Amino acid sequence: MSPRLRLLLQALPALALGYVVVRMLVGDVGGGTTLLDYLSIGVTQGAIYAFVALGYTMVYGIIRLINFAHGEFFMAGAFAGYFVLRDAGIERWALPQPWPVLLAYLAALLAAALVAGTLALVAEAACYRPIRKAGRVAALLTAVGLSLLLQNLARQWPAIGPTQRPWPAPRMWAAADEVPSPADAHYYELKTFTSPTGERVEREKPVVFKGATMTPAVRQRLAAEGGRNVFRKGELSRTVVDRSIVLMLAAAAVGLWFLVQRTRTGKAMRAVSEDMAAARLMGVNVDRVIAATFFLGAFLAGLGGVAYCAKYGQVDPLTGFMPGLKAFIAAVLGGIGSIPGAVVGGLFLGVSENLFAAEVSTEWKDVLAFVLLVVVLLLKPTGLMGRPYREKV
Amino acid sequence: MLVVEDLVVAYGAVVALHGVSLEAKQGEIVTLIGANGAGKSTTLRAVSGMVAPRRGSVRLDGREVGGVPAHRLVRRGLAHVPEGRRIFTGLSVRENLELGAYTVRGRAEVAARLERVLALFPRLAERIAQSGGTLSGGEQQMLAIGRAMMARPRLLLLDEPSLGLAPLLVREIFREIARINREEGTTILLVEQNAHLALSTAHRGYVLETGRVALADAAPALLESPRVRAAYLGAT
């Protein structure tokens, strides 16, 4: 194959991807059943995989650890976002729409990223650092143990609990007399109950359903209670969510590339990844660089967690398991240890899974990821974007 | 400036150093010679903080540094060029050199040092954008030394700089070492298999045997010592 032809072949998928993304951003694909629609669905899903895969790949790259607990950092981030959206009340700020909703989501993303990152820092210092010299099997099992621990702590912790929760849409508050008749959406009020055990339970009670008219009695009661006490849910439309995810991934990938290639910390990360002892001799505080890598990886996973849950509408302690596993596969597909590889692997997996489900079979979809994984491992163990395989002795 | 006293180092149950004492004064080149496994590299590693000593003391400028992690010692003016060079093959020559000045904040300062090191090793300037892995063995050794020099060390530890290099290149490297010592005033602790070359470059030398100092003297005296000549210089 001539180099020019090879370059063309490599550029083609990138061009196709760019085309799909542009069409998505313009907003005319994703809602139908054409190839282009499925491609765009795959790109969105792949972008979420990529978010998580980046963390896997960074941690693997630096200490050769498959961090099975990464999916739980994702879950922790998702829950942080959940609580911010549900309880922070940012959407009550007196700003014109869509600012309150936008700010609520930004706060949720930030909280998610910080919580996930902090959790990763703690986990690294408490579990991974002490065991770094004990061999990789021990480290791997520690990671599995940590994953189980976080999952089950979340299940037992009353604030989170073992069941799945609907993802909260930001509440858009209104006054009783602002509710149109017939209603343009479901409207709710918050009611507090006291259970026999003395627990105070807050429930959203519907006041009027979409298309129905509010009875004057109810309107009067609500007005008597005063103020803006009814709300509807500011759900984001699917296209908004999808586009934001793709844009977020693009921003994160560029930012990460800049950080790793251009900054002092990034250079230290690459140095530690190649040769920890030599990096130490350069004056690099290896522990701190590893901690920073964990933080950064989990930071991205936290963003991915909010994106994922906002898209699929629920969150639970096992939220991180499936995306974590798929992202791990994506990281290996792309070449574990390689940052562009994680993005490419994530997008590749997302697109191929969805095309397969759409055009071949929904029944066998789940085996596809693993078959792809085996095929890539056998043909090109370092992945689609990995460097040539070399044994470090 | 460096004083090592009664240093004991063990890897698990294997004791590598049984109480080594040595000293390097400001501006000196001191060499450690000895057979394979005599503990030369281990001594360097204990000095630079890569291994923690089990007993004994390592003092740098009068302050105890035994057990201080390696990355902190860099700020105290110590640089270690490890055995096998250990350059970062995936990073460019420039990035390798910049990492050498990792502890230095301030772009201007790093740029100035880079210029200086490139003046010392013009061959590296030609290869500045190449990745470290594409360099020849001799160039890699220059890169390793140049990278260490980016930290402006007052004490430079060199571990087997001649390893795997052609004789012509070895001589070039040693000329550079002598020049660094002369022009920058850097104190150098040199571990070397090639005892003849090492002793001709150094001011003083120590002979290590099975983890102990067997002989210590000025380098010219060691070169003349019958024991050294018999054991390490291949003379009859």
Added chain:
Amino acid sequence: MRRSLRAATVAVLALLGGVATPARAADDPLVVGVVLPMSGDNATFGQESWNGLQIAAKELEGKDPSFAFKLVLSDEQSKREQVAPQTKQLIENNGASIVVGSVASSNTMQAAVVCKEAGIPLLTPASTNDKLTAETEKYGEDVFRVCFKDSFQGTMLGRFAWKTLHAKKAVALVDKGQAYSVGLSEQFTREFTALGGKVETEYYTSADKDYTTLVQKVGGMKPEVILISGYYPQAGPMIKLSKDAWKGVPIIGGDGLDSPDLLPLAGETDAQVYFTSHFVASDEDPVVQGFVKKYQEAYAGADPGAMAALGYDAMYAVYEAAKKARAAAGGGKPTPKQLSAALRGLEFTGVTGKIVIGPDRTPRKAVVIVKASGAFQFFEKIQPE
């Protein structure tokens, strides 16, 4: 020899745990082992059932003090592999004479296998899969239920789709990992095609949360009705994602959709969702309203779902059977065999209707069709013919 070895092992372990074998209660209560999904995917089902069981138990305690029951609850976490060991423990270590549970049919099947070999009757409050009582070779002769079967529910769904919704073409979404999902869609397909309709099937798995492609693909098949054969944790997000793709197409499902979490999971939606169930709180039947009031008092104003009502009825079934068996046994504590015999042909009136356990160990009861838009609304009640 063997006996003493055993005794020694048991004694050592008892010491190890710091617990001696507890003294038997004087009245030797009848132990009812309860295995339910209190956490995990189907947690609202388990929690509601347990709430219902407890309301009934409290009532019975006041009503008939001569009875000594003991409910032992075991959380199977909605995980199939947890059910068998937990059921074993309920029988072997807690001394359960009857097991009540579980909800998802696949899980109940695991419990049934254990109960069959131990010779303990199993009463399921809500598992509707036909095989449970039909495949006696696998699950034994002592599986009972207080709910109807999928052959009834699926048939009613098929008729509803054909007659009420006037649909000719249906797409069924099936989770092959759940016996309930497979069984219900089979029964629906049988009835719907017999009436002249056409059914296509697509698959999903509960491990996956991303149904975008599936939803899009189904939308492209231009169905006139869509059956989500499965449980609410998957159905809710599917409905949410289908907002544009399934515009105007009615969505139907079985009692697996009957959870207070369905609507919050589905989010703001215009979809017309109907499902078959055992009970709905908005039914104006006075028996139903009486139960709703009790439930709201006990659980902070929450409306009971069908699982709560079935749990309540299951506890009453155990009580009625025990009463009957005790009479037959002359007043002593009934054995598992006597309980099983008493459950056959048992008759009483529960909140989900009059329960007559027939020869197929399943009651013949009415099915309620619930319309879910904004809230669960009573739509129609169909009596078995």
Added chain:
Amino acid sequence: MWTLAAEFQFSWLWVAEVLVGVALYAMLAASLNLVTGFGGMFSLGHHGFFAVGAYAAGWMASLAASVEPGSAAGWAVFAASAVFAVAASAAAGLLVGLPCLRLRGDYLAIATLAFGEIVRIVIQNTPALGGSLELNVPRLVMRPRGLAEVESFRELFLVVGVAALAVVLVVIRNIVRSAHGRAVVSVREDEIASELLGVPTTRYKVRAFVLGAAFAGLAGWYYAHYTGSIAPANFDMLVGIKILLIVVLGGLGSLTGTVLAAAVLVGLERLLQSGVFGEDLKRWMQVEYALILILVMLLRPHGLLGRFELGDLFRRRARGGRAA
């Protein structure tokens, strides 16, 4: 009296059940120890071979559903299904081993993990094996009716399990001590050196891998006949991780350690689950289990016994300060 849970009563039935679990996991872990501890190959997909064996045995037994339990024919099918299970797993081992063993370290681990998942999903989509519902394994040697018979059934299987475990342990011990075994260990120690000395490393690695798979198949056979009902959910990734955990806990390369670790881990798990330590501890059982796992790894990363310091699985020489 209405209580949430009753006091747990120890019973011989419970003890026997736990011991059966110990025998099963000891078998699985010993077979993985041959692959990982002796052969130096890091496998995360051992549960895949376990599944293959279980389904092979279960499928064969289901063909003989009409055989009278306990009859000569029943015993014959019971024994034959063991041979079939072992053969099927060994074949799967060969199929996976030949292409995958070229991979090293983590890549092999990932490939085996993928294999384990593929096996599970393929079973899920194969109606003849029950799909993702359960496969009923007919009772061939005894069909318990009532608790007393459940007890004798369990005792019978305890004997079968201990016998099967003994066979596995003896065979593995003999292999490890044989010339072949020394070859396998040398492969682990240093592949390049072994190749220079004329040891055909790939062949020995494949042999160790296939044998490990075969023994996992035997464990599968045992499990299928014991539970009488198998489902893909019984063979998920956590099972593979639990097996690996036992191997590491027992010490890589130590068979006695493996059996001890299996006893400790399974026993601990069942004790926590039983609620003898109180209802609170039972509720938090999974948290405790995970905590214990992490603590053991932090405190004894080379196993409970720690007799073998074989942590350096990937032949990365311990250079000072460099993470291995």
